[in-house]
Amino acid sequence: MLNLYGQRGYQSFTVLLGMQALAFAGLGLMALGGTAALSLPAAIGSWLLVAATALFSLRTWTIVSEAGFCLGLLTWTTALRYQLRPLLLLAPIGCVAEWVLRSYGVAQWVAALPLLLISGLGLLCSAVLLFLVVTLAKRSRLRDERHAQVLAKVHAEHGPDATRRLTDSIDCRRGALDVNPFQMRRGLMLADLPATAWHDPDEFPWVAAFESAGDAIQAEALRACGGASGLAAYQYPGAVQGNWNVFWLVRNNQLTPEAEAMCPATVAALRQVTGFPFMREAHFSILQPHSRIRPHCDESNTWVTGHFGISVPAQCGIRVGRERRRWEEKKFLFFDTSYEHEAWNDSDSPRIVLLFDFLHPRLSTAERDFLMQLRGKAA
Numbered sequence: 273m274l275n276l277y278g279q280r281g282y283q284s285f286t287v288l289l290g291m292q293a294l295a296f297a298g299l300g301l302m303a304l305g306g307t308a309a310l311s312l313p314a315a316i317g318s319w320l321l322v323a324a325t326a327l328f329s330l331r332t333w334t335i336v337s338e339a340g341f342c343l344g345l346l347t348w349t350t351a352l353r354y355q356l357r358p359l360l361l362l363a364p365i366g367c368v369a370e371w372v373l374r375s376y377g378v379a380q381w382v383a384a385l386p387l388l389l390i391s392g393l394g395l396l397c398s399a400v401l402l403f404l405v406v407t408l409a410k411r412s413r414l415r416d417e418r419h420a421q422v423l424a425k426v427h428a429e430h431g432p433d434a435t436r437r438l439t440d441s442i443d444c445r446r447g448a449l450d451v452n453p454f455q456m457r458r459g460l461m462l463a464d465l466p467a468t469a470w471h472d473p474d475e476f477p478w479v480a481a482f483e484s485a486g487d488a489i490q491a492e493a494l495r496a497c498g499g500a501s502g503l504a505a506y507q508y509p510g511a512v513q514g515n516w517n518v519f520w521l522v523r524n525n526q527l528t529p530e531a532e533a534m535c536p537a538t539v540a541a542l543r544q545v546t547g548f549p550f551m552r553e554a555h556f557s558i559l560q561p562h563s564r565i566r567p568h569c570d571e572s573n574t575w576v577t578g579h580f581g582i583s584v585p586a587q588c589g590i591r592v593g594r595e596r597r598r599w600e601e602k603k604f605l606f607f608d609t610s611y612e613h614e615a616w617n618d619s620d621s622p623r624i625v626l627l628f629d630f631l632h633p634r635l636s637t638a639e640r641d642f643l644m645q646l647r648g649k650a651a
Contacts, residue, residue, distance in 0.1 A: 286405055293398040300391030416442065419460065422645045430638035437463045438642055460572045461610065466634050469593035471576055471606035475633060478544035479604055482580055482626075486602030488537035489626065493519075493556045493582040496534050497624055503558065514563025514617075522554035522628065525647065538626065545630050550644055552629035556582065559617040559624075567591075570609035574635060574643060579605045580626035585619035599625055608632075 373383035419442050427435045440463040473479045482489065496502055496519045506516040521531040521538065527549055531539055542548055552575050559565065579590070581599040589598045591614050592607040599605060607613065609629075617623040631640055 283409075286402065286409070290402065293395055293402065296391050296394035296398055300388055300395070419646065422642055425645065426638055426642045430641070434636060434638035435642070437465065437636075438639060440464075460574065462572075462574050462632075462635075462639065465573055465632060467573060467608065467610075469608055469611040470595065470597075471608070473604045473606060476546075476578075476606070478541075478546070481544040482541045482604065483602060485537045485541050489535075489541060489580070490582050490602060492535040492538050493624055493626060496530075497556050497558050497582075497622070502530055502534075506557070508565075508568075511566050511568050512563070513566055515560035516563060516565060517558040517560065518555040518627075519558075520553075520555045521626075522549050522551050525550050542628065545628070546633070547631050547640070550631070550647075554626075554628035557625050557627040558622050559588070559615060560622055561617060561620050563617050565615040567612050567614040569612050573608060573610040574632050574639070575609065575629045576606055576632055577609050577627065577629050579607075581605075582624040582626060583621070584623060584625075585617070585621040587618040588616060588623045590615040599623070 369383075369386045423435065423438055423442055426438070432439070441461060497517075502519050503517045504520065506512070506518045508516070519530070520528045521535065521542065522528070527539060542554060545551070557579075579599060581601040581603055584599045584601050589596055590605070590607075591597075592609075593611045593613075597605060631643065635643070
């Protein structure tokens with residue numbers, strides 16, 4: 273079985289895209305050279321080989337598509353995928369059309385036009401996608417180098433035993449480890465970290481601080497989300513169908529001025545969360561009416577996401593892994609976003625939750641130190 277994780281995956285996909293581009297070019301040359309000398313079965317058989325290479329590379333993209341969400345290029349790759357699929361279906365028709373036209377004595381250049389057009393478009397799509405993959409591979413390599421630099425510092429401080437899971441994780445991404453020990457293939461997945469799609473609120477002792485201040489947090493959220501001036505569109509290319517807005521509370525490991533000024537009860541509760549203010553992010557999340565967050569996975573299993581219900585109309589819900597749940601006002605849901613998840617609001621009212629990401633409780637001191645340094649905060 274091919275190892276398609278990390279840099280090996282990018283290399284494999286680059287080779288496949290190169291083969292696909294050559295296949296499209298060969299199809300064009302076949303049109304220019306004239307298929308009259310070829311039998312119809314031979315022409316169709318030649319294209320089936322082309323299509324098999326292209327379809328396999330498309331399948332490969334779904335395996336190595338960690339960059340789709342992480343680097344904001346999902347919309348490009350999706351568009352290219354939907355452009356290529358029709359081309360693959362049209363190409364055999366082009367072969368047949370050229371063969372039929374030539375059999376009726378139509379001029380060679382006229383008969384070749386359908387196949388040349390299909391070949392040219394396919395070559396262009398393949399070339400653009402190849403450029404994107406090469407760019408993503410370069411960014412991924414730079415990210416891996418940054419991970420290795422930070423790991424070296426943590427390794428020197430905590431020793432090899434404390435950093436074993438980190439070492440395996442980064443080696444796997446670089447292609448230096450033959451076995452992929454992860455349940456997902458996205459970003460920095462920590463090897464052997466206990467994994468579950470949903471977490472029990474009883475795991476986190478600070479949940480009581482939120483529930484006891486639930487009325488005040490709810491009032492602050494509704495007030496903050498009621499004015500358009502403090503809201504921002506949440507940027508997650510390709511994931512949002514409709515409108516997803518946020519009122520920021522913590523960004524880049526720092527409280528926002530607006531949070532401190534407008535949401536004292538919410539901030540007081542957030543301060544009880546282990547590691548605060550070191551969070552991936554925290555905000556009031558507003559999924560507007562008739563909007564959806566499409567199925568996707570985030571880039572790491574080192575975080576747990578909490579949703580504290582603020583305003584929960586009917587006809588809205590969330591799925592993580594195989595299980596669907598509904599929010600309840602002033603109650604928590606906790607889950608691991610490295611599992612596929614989606615959310616929807618089919619009602620006529622906004623769905624509002626307090627959303628924040630905090631470090632996985634099973635991380636070791638060395639692993640927490642690594643992640644803090646990676647994000648530019650001293651441990």
